[in-house]
Amino acid sequence: MSVKTNISEKEYTSIEHPGLMKNESTFYETLGGIPEIQKAVSTSFRNPKHALLELKLRPRDHYHHPVQAKLKQRNDILVRIKKNGEIDSAGRIRHTFVFRDMADFQYSTENSPFTKKLDASLRTLDFDAISKFNIDLSPVQRDHLDMPPPPLFSQVPLPTFYNYQQNPLVGRVRLPDGSTTIMNLKGQCRVWIITADMKVEHVPTKKHQKLSESPSKIVQEVIDAIKPLFHDRPMWTRRALLNHIDPSYLHYLKFALPYISYLWSSGPFRDTYTIFGYDPRKDPKAAAYQALFFKLRLNKNQKGHKTHTFDGKTLYPLNRIYQICDITDPQISSLLQDSPLRPDCHRETGWYRSGRFYKIRDLMREKLYALIEGRQPSDVTLDAIMNAEEVDVSDKETNEEDKVTSAKDSTLELDDYTSSDARVNELMKNLMERSQEHEGFDELYDFDEDYEDIFGE
DSSP: OOOOOOOOOOOEEEEOOSSSSSSSHHHHHTTHHHHHHHHHHHHHHHOGOOOOEESSTTTOOOTTTOOOOOEEEEEEEEEEOOSSSOOEEEEEEEEEEOSOOOOOOOOOTOOOHHHHIIIIITTTHHHHHHHOOOOSSSSGGGGGOOOOOOSSSSOOSSSOOOOOOOOOTEEOOOOOTEEEEEEEEOEEEOOOOOOOOOTSSOOOOOOOOOOOOOOOOHHHHHHHHHHHHHOOOOOOOHHHTTTTSOOOGGHHHHHHHHTEOOOOOOOTTTOEEEETTTTTGGGGGGGOEEEEOOOOOOOOOOOOOOOBBBBBBBOOTTTOOOEEEBBBBBBHHHHHHOOOOOEEETTTTEOOOOOHHHHHHHHHHHHHHHHHHHHHHOHHHHHHHSSSOOOOOOOHHGGGGSSOTTTTTTTOOHHHHHHHHHEEEEHHHHHHHHHHHHHTGGGGGGGOOOTHHHHHH
């Protein structure tokens, strides 16, 4: 049933109060009273930008932080519904006061002696009371500090829209016992590779206990492909293995390696995969499997050959790790062939003596640096490295940190101190000379930052 009525030309301003009115007088009091409401409505017609209306949920508290209303333009119709059901148009609503800001933090001064004293004197403008008003300046504890609250606590009037959403990769799954839990449905499978460092007493002999007993079909194919390689050579880098298997196995190699090998996390064999049960620290032949690490600063567009070997002429930008047995450069190979080995494996230089090991590393640095810049290695620098004196630290000194000595062994005579100081001074002198000869090597480091090359991430 449609009802026709004439729209009155009268204009009104409405107020959207966020509370429910139970007591009319108190309701108006929260807006400052009838006079303040009339003033705000009148101003909304004459000068809308200066119309001010505040909401106080504790109107009798002078220190209450009010919520200010915003004046919005409207084009609504105000109707009056009579008891008999008749509808009469009262006029048009041109403006509406709305409260959309967040209420500020509140601090009640109801039990504050200081604010009561302040209100009874300064707020009433009673001369006698003001003359008697004083502030106690004696030291007080923070817990008993009594003072008026600041005029504003928070400067953020509107709530922040965080747009919270459920992670699309997370879902609820049912466990075998019937309970449910939230899990990452698209999370990467964990690679249960066992790692070892130079301090371990015994190397791992079997796979991780959390590794599945029955790998997937494709992972089993990769295991079958790399098993013969580990029987022929007990230690490999990931890049070297990739160059000996089908390229389609690239993404599955990291899941196959934990089934037959463990990974060295430090020392001269760092980042090499070693077949279970083989300890290179006890086999001098493992000197050929030691690794050299370099951090290369390359251009984004720089390309190279996909090889794990180093011949001194080609560069593969993604390779940061080179095993001794994969170095085919004639100049470096000559140093490796006649290099004497240590009687014991050292935690830093492995089976090679430090003087020869660092000379090999410096040669590779210079040649890698030249390949990155697209030039021939400097003959002057290469000759300086080759002719540099090989300063070796004795086996006793280099391995002293790895052993627990008795009180008797730790007692040295004066002559022993003197000889040790002389060897240290000679070592530092040679290191300083070599650093000056190899100026410009600061862009090459013995650290492999790209650890993803190890796990295939």
